[in-house]
Amino acid sequence: MSSSPSRLVIAIDGPAASGKSSVARALGRALGFAYVNTGAMYRAATWLVLHHRVDPHDEAAVAGTLEAAEIRCGLDWRHHSTVLMDGVDPEPFLRDAAINDNVSAVSTVARVREILVRAQRAFAEEHDLVMEGRDIGSAVFPRTPYKFYIDASPEIRAQRRAAQGEGDSVATRDKIDSTRRTSPLVIAEDAHVIDSSRLTIEGVVGEIIGRLRLKGFPLPKTIPLGREER
Ligand code: DC
Numbered sequence: 001m002s003s004s005p006s007r008l009v010i011a012i013d014g015p016a017a018s019g020k021s022s023v024a025r026a027l028g029r030a031l032g033f034a035y036v037n038t039g040a041m042y043r044a045a046t047w048l049v050l051h052h053r054v055d056p057h058d059e060a061a062v063a064g065t066l067e068a069a070e071i072r073c074g075l076d077w078r079h080h081s082t083v084l085m086d087g088v089d090p091e092p093f094l095r096d097a098a099i100n101d102n103v104s105a106v107s108t109v110a111r112v113r114e115i116l117v118r119a120q121r122a123f124a125e126e127h128d129l130v131m132e133g134r135d136i137g138s139a140v141f142p143r144t145p146y147k148f149y150i151d152a153s154p155e156i157r158a159q160r161r162a163a164q165g166e167g168d169s170v171a172t173r174d175k176i177d178s179t180r181r182t183s184p185l186v187i188a189e190d191a192h193v194i195d196s197s198r199l200t201i202e203g204v205v206g207e208i209i210g211r212l213r214l215k216g217f218p219l220p221k222t223i224p225l226g227r228e229e230r
Contacts, residue, residue: 004143005124008033010212011136014150015177015185016170017157019196023150023204024132028079030205030223031130036081036123038133038140039103040091041073041116044083046099046106047090056102063111073119081123100168104176107134113182134177137188145215147191148208156197 010027014020021037028035046056048069054061072084082089093099106112120140123129131140137147152160157170177185187193192211196204213219 003121003139003141005121005129005141007124007126008128008146008218009124009136009141009144010130010146010148010208011141011144011188011191012130012132012148012150013134013136013138013185013188013191014132015134015157015174017161017164018150018152019160019201019204020132020150022201023196023208024130025080026201026205027208028130030209031128031220033130034075034079034081034123034127036120036129036131038116038120038131038136040081040094041083041119042107042112043094043099043103044085044090045112045116046103047093048085049106050098050102051085051090056105059109059111062106062109066109066112066115071115071119073123075127079127083119095166097168100166100173104173104180108176108180108182110182134185135183137191138186139183142188145190146212146217147188148211149187149191149193150204151193151195152197153195 010033012020012024025035045066049056049062049065052065054065056062070086074082076082117140120131123131124141133140137144137149154171161168161170174185194204194207209219209223
């Protein structure tokens, strides 16, 4: 599967709790594009590993678990990505503390990334996409001209996480995600960086749309910028 997408791909990367998921969802809806949450794919892989009682730090066992699994990716009625692991939808468990605590370890395994990146690229064979993650602009679709990196101050990110009712240490996860060998969280050279600390979701989406317009992106005539339903 090629890193040159057949369709239009808007890559949105950034650290945990930077606001990138809300922004990517709202942007996908505004443009009528599919929304692919690659973090959910790494979380689903982590769910599978824990479900099989495999040690998330045992790289060979983690790789073997993913290799043996039937992974089916698709889109739901909202055009949001879905993932089935051996026929099971692990969605209700993806924000569990055990997943938060182990997802960075599972994500460092190169073979896991290979398997999931292939599935991520397959989405762009059939759909125009907004795809969010850590390595979308740098590794999954390095050739897309539409790359954004959403950041926010550590204090604001911790506040946003707490407001979501989650107490995981985003700082620990960011450290592992940024220092791993394979496809670490980096700002792609040609990414447009947006600090969302003092912006609303609509504000960030508006900035992205302005930037897309400057780059000659084929925007629809009218863009609904309302809030995304959850
Ligand atoms: O976006 P999120 O917090 O749901 O992502 C969960 C974890 O998945 C994150 O800590 C690192 C990993 N991840 C990754 O390695 N590469 C991606 N493209 C997306 C997420």
